[in-house]
Amino acid sequence: MSTDRPLLDVKGLTASVAGKTILKGIDFVVRPGEVHAIMGPNGSGKSTFSKVLAGHPAYEVTAGSATFDGEDLFALEPEMRARAGLFLSFQYPVEVPGVANAQFLRLTYNTVQGARGRDELDPLEFDDFVREKMKLLEMNPMFLDRSVNEGFSGGEKKRNEILQMALLEPKLAFLDETDSGLDIDALRIVAGGVNALRTSDNAIVLVTHYQRLLNYIVPDFVHVMDGGRIVKTGGKELALELESRGYDWIAKAA
Amino acid sequence: METSTVSPFLDQLLADRPVDSARGWLGRLRGQALEQAHGAGVPTVRDEDWRFTDLSPLYKLAFRAPAVVPEPTPDAIRPHRVAEAAVRMVFVDGRHSPALSSAVDVLPAGLKVERLGDVDGEWLRSRLGAVAAFTDDAFVAINTAHLQDGAVVVVDRDVAIDAPVHLLFVSTQPDAAAHPRVLVVAEPSSDVTVIEEHMALHDGAYCVNAVTEVIAEANARVRHVKLQRDGKAGFHLATSAARVERDARFHSHDIAIGGRISRQNLRVALAGEGSECHLDGLALIDGRQLADTHSFVDHAVPHGISRQRHKCVVGGGAHAVFNGRVLVRSGAQQTDSAQQSRNLLLSERARVDAKPQLEIFADDVKCAHGATVGQLELEEVFYLRSRGLDDLAARNLLTYAFAAEIVDAIGVKSVVERLRAHVMARTGAQETLR
Ligand SMILES: Nc1ncnc2c1ncn2[C@@H]1O[C@H](COP(=O)(O)OP(=O)(O)OP(=O)(O)O)[C@@H](O)[C@H]1O
Numbered sequence: 160m161s162t163d164r165p166l167l168d169v170k171g172l173t174a175s176v177a178g179k180t181i182l183k184g185i186d187f188v189v190r191p192g193e194v195h196a197i198m199g200p201n202g203s204g205k206s207t208f209s210k211v212l213a214g215h216p217a218y219e220v221t222a223g224s225a226t227f228d229g230e231d232l233f234a235l236e237p238e239m240r241a242r243a244g245l246f247l248s249f250q251y252p253v254e255v256p257g258v259a260n261a262q263f264l265r266l267t268y269n270t271v272q273g274a275r276g277r278d279e280l281d282p283l284e285f286d287d288f289v290r291e292k293m294k295l296l297e298m299n300p301m302f303l304d305r306s307v308n309e310g311f312s313g314g315e316k317k318r319n320e321i322l323q324m325a326l327l328e329p330k331l332a333f334l335d336e337t338d339s340g341l342d343i344d345a346l347r348i349v350a351g352g353v354n355a356l357r358t359s360d361n362a363i364v365l366v367t368h369y370q371r372l373l374n375y376i377v378p379d380f381v382h383v384m385d386g387g388r389i390v391k392t393g394g395k396e397l398a399l400e401l402e403s404r405g406y407d408w409i410a411k412a413a
Numbered sequence: 414m415e416t417s418t419v420s421p422f423l424d425q426l427l428a429d430r431p432v433d434s435a436r437g438w439l440g441r442l443r444g445q446a447l448e449q450a451h452g453a454g455v456p457t458v459r460d461e462d463w464r465f466t467d468l469s470p471l472y473k474l475a476f477r478a479p480a481v482v483p484e485p486t487p488d489a490i491r492p493h494r495v496a497e498a499a500v501r502m503v504f505v506d507g508r509h510s511p512a513l514s515s516a517v518d519v520l521p522a523g524l525k526v527e528r529l530g531d532v533d534g535e536w537l538r539s540r541l542g543a544v545a546a547f548t549d550d551a552f553v554a555i556n557t558a559h560l561q562d563g564a565v566v567v568v569d570r571d572v573a574i575d576a577p578v579h580l581l582f583v584s585t586q587p588d589a590a591a592h593p594r595v596l597v598v599a600e601p602s603s604d605v606t607v608i609e610e611h612m613a614l615h616d617g618a619y620c621v622n623a624v625t626e627v628i629a630e631a632n633a634r635v636r637h638v639k640l641q642r643d644g645k646a647g648f649h650l651a652t653s654a655a656r657v658e659r660d661a662r663f664h665s666h667d668i669a670i671g672g673r674i675s676r677q678n679l680r681v682a683l684a685g686e687g688s689e690c691h692l693d694g695l696a697l698i699d700g701r702q703l704a705d706t707h708s709f710v711d712h713a714v715p716h717g718i719s720r721q722r723h724k725c726v727v728g729g730g731a732h733a734v735f736n737g738r739v740l741v742r743s744g745a746q747q748t749d750s751a752q753q754s755r756n757l758l759l760s761e762r763a764r765v766d767a768k769p770q771l772e773i774f775a776d777d778v779k780c781a782h783g784a785t786v787g788q789l790e791l792e793e794v795f796y797l798r799s800r801g802l803d804d805l806a807a808r809n810l811l812t813y814a815f816a817a818e819i820v821d822a823i824g825v826k827s828v829v830e831r832l833r834a835h836v837m838a839r840t841g842a843q844e845t846l847r
C-alpha cells in the first residue's frame with residue numbers, strides 16, 4: 160500500500176440532518192491507489208457520509224474535519240469539491256427533465272476542465288469523446304439525446320453515473336451502491352469500466368451490500384458502518400465473512 | 414356577469430367601430446354582438462372567472478381605432494419570420510398588410526389562406542362565430558362587434574400541409590385597440606399547422622382583443638401555435654376556441670411571454686367520438702406582468718382524450734394565473750383526461766394561482782390532474798453542483814429546462830430555436846450553455 164499523504168482524511172466527523180444526528184464520530188483515511196468498501200445495514204449512515212463529503216446542503220457537519228488532497232473539504236462549495244476531484248456516484252441519481260444528457264455531460268465536462276486549466280471541447284469534439292467513453296460502458300448512444308436520467312432504468316442511471324466519472328476523472332470516487340439494480344452482465348461491464356479508470360494516483364470508495372461487486376473491484380479495506388460509526392475495519396476477507404454471517408456478530412462483539 | 418355599466422373604456426371601444434358597410438348576416442352578427450357587449454359590460458374581479466386578473470389598469474385607458482400610419486418596413490418584421498412557413502399573412506394594428514404578407518398565389522395545393530372579406534359569404538356564415546360564441550364572453554362580443562378584417566385558413570379534405578401557416582399581428586402605435594380574428598377550418602383527414610404570433614414595435618400601451626376559431630373536422634389534425642410576445646405595456650385579451658370532431662386531433666401550444674396583462678381563454682370542445690386534444694401552455698413572465706390562462710376542455714362524447722401541460726415561470730413581482738376546467742359530460746364514457754400544472758417561482762414576490770377544476774358526470778372515465786408550485790428542487794440543484802456547476806449555473810439550467818420542455822414540443826424548428834434563445838436569455842442559461 161502507498162504511504163503517500165492521504166487523499167482524504169476524515170477525523171471525528173459528526174453530522175445531522177433535519178435536526179437528527181446521523182453520523183456519530185467517523186475517522187476515515189484514504190490514500191492514493193486504494194480501494195475501500197463500506198458496508199453496513201440499511202440506515203446506518205453510508206449515504207449520509209457520502210453526501211456530507213460531497214456537500215449536500217441538507218446535511219450539517221456538527222463536528223470534526225475532512226481534508227481532501229490537502230484542502231479543508233468543508234470550506235469548499237459542492238461544485239469546488241467536484242472540481243477539486245471528488246466525485247459521488249449517487250445511490251439514487253436525480254432525473255433532470257428537459258436537459259439533454261449530451262448537453263449536460265458536455266457542460267459538466269467543460270466546467271471541470273476549465274477549472275483545472277485544461278482545454279474545453281466544442282460539441283462535435285465532445286460527441287466523439289463521449290461516444291468513446293460510452294463504448295467502455297457498452298452504453299447505447301441514444302442515451303445522449305434523452306433528458307438526464309429521465310425514464311432511465313435503475314441500471315441505466317448507474318451507468319450514466321459511471322460515464323460521468325469517466326468524463327470527470329476524479330481523484331476520489333465515492334460509488335454509493337452503484338451495483339444495486341445491475342444484472343450480472345451490467346455489473347461486469349460497469350466494474351470493468353471502473354477498473355479501467357483506476358490509477359496509482361486515484362482512489363475509490365465503494366458503498367455496497369454485496370460481495371458480488373467486490374469480486375470485480377477488489378478492496379484493500381472493508382469497513383462496517385453501523386449507527387453512524389465505523390464499527391469494524393478489515394481486509395477483503397471481512398466482506399466474505401459479512402456475507403456469510405451478517406452484521407449481528409459485529410454489534411455483539413463491539 | 415358582474416357589470417360595470419358605466420365604462421368609458423367600453424363606450425369608447427365600441428364607439429370606435431369601423432363604419433358598418435356590411436350588409437346581411439354579417440351586419441346582423443355584428444349588431445347582435447354590439448348589443449351583447451353593451452349589455453354585458455366588462456368583467457371585474459368580482460366575477461369568479463376574473464378573480465385574480467384585475468383589468469382596472471386597462472379600463473382606465475381609452476383606446477381608439479388605429480390611425481392610418483405608414484406600415485413598418487419588411488426589415489422591422491424580419492426577425493419574426495418563420496423560415497419554414499408556406500405563407501405569411503401580416504396584420505398591422507389589425508389591418509391586413511399585403512405589402513408585408515407573402516404572395517398567396519404560390520400556396521401549396523389544397524391550402525387557402527384568405528382575408529375574411531374575400532371568403533364566400535354563405536360558406537363563412539355557418540362557420541364564423543360557430544365555435545367562439547359572442548354570448549360566451551364579453552371580449553368575444555367586443556371582437557365580434559368589430560368584425561371586419563381577419564384571416565381564414567382552409568385545408569381541403571385529405572390534404573396534409575407540412576409547412577406552417579404564419580399569421581403575424583403587429584402593433585405599431587400606442588393607444589390603439591385591434592380586434593384580430595382568425596378562422597381555421599381543417600376538412601376531413603387534413604393536416605395543418607397555424608402559427609399565430611402577436612408582437613409590437615413600440616413600448617406604449619395598446620390593446621389586442623383576439624379571437625381564433627378552429628374547426629377540426631373528422632380525422633383532421635390541427636396544430637395551433639400561439640406566440641404572445643406583445644409589448645411590455647400591451648394588454649392582450651384572447652379567446653382561442655376549437656371544435657374537434659370525430660377522430661380528429663387538436664394540438665395547442667400557447668406561449669405567453671409579453672404584455673403587461675394577458676388573458677388567454679382556451680376552449681376546446683371534444684365534439685366527436687375518439688377526438689383528442691393536446692394542450693401545452695407556457696407563461697414566462699417577470700417584472701410586473703400578469704399572465705392568465707383559463708382553459709376549458711369539454712368532453713361531450715365517449716372515447717375522448719385530453720392531455721394538458723401548463724407551466725408558468727414567474728420572476729420579479731409577476732403573477733401567473735391558471736384555471737384548468739375539464740368537464741366530462743354524462744355521456745362521455747371512456748374519457749381519458751390528464752392535466753398537469755407546474756409552476757416555478759423565481760423570486761419571493763412572484764405569485765401564482767393555479768387551479769384545476771374537474772367536473773365529472775360520467776362513471777367510466779380516467780381523469781388525472783396535478784398542480785405543483787415551488788422553487789427549483791434542492792436535489793436537482795445539488796446533483797448539478799456535485800458535477801461542478803456553480804449554484805447560479807445550476808439554477809439557470811434547471812429553469813431553462815423547465816420551460817424548454819414546452820418549447821421543444823412545438824415542433825417547428827425555427828420557432829423552437831427562436832423561443833429557446835429567448836428562454837435562455839431570460840433565464841441566464843445563455844452564459845451556462847454558451
Ligand atoms: N434528508 C433526510 N431527512 C431525514 N432523515 C434522513 C435524511 N437522509 C437520511 N436520513 C436518515 O439517516 C439515516 C441514515 O440514512 P442513510 O441513507 O445514510 O443510510 P444508508 O446506510 O445509506 O442506508 P441504505 O443501505 O439503505 O442505503 C436513516 O435513518 C435515514 O432515515
Ligand SMILES: [Mg+2]
Nearest residue numbers: 205206207250
Ligand atoms: Mg444508502
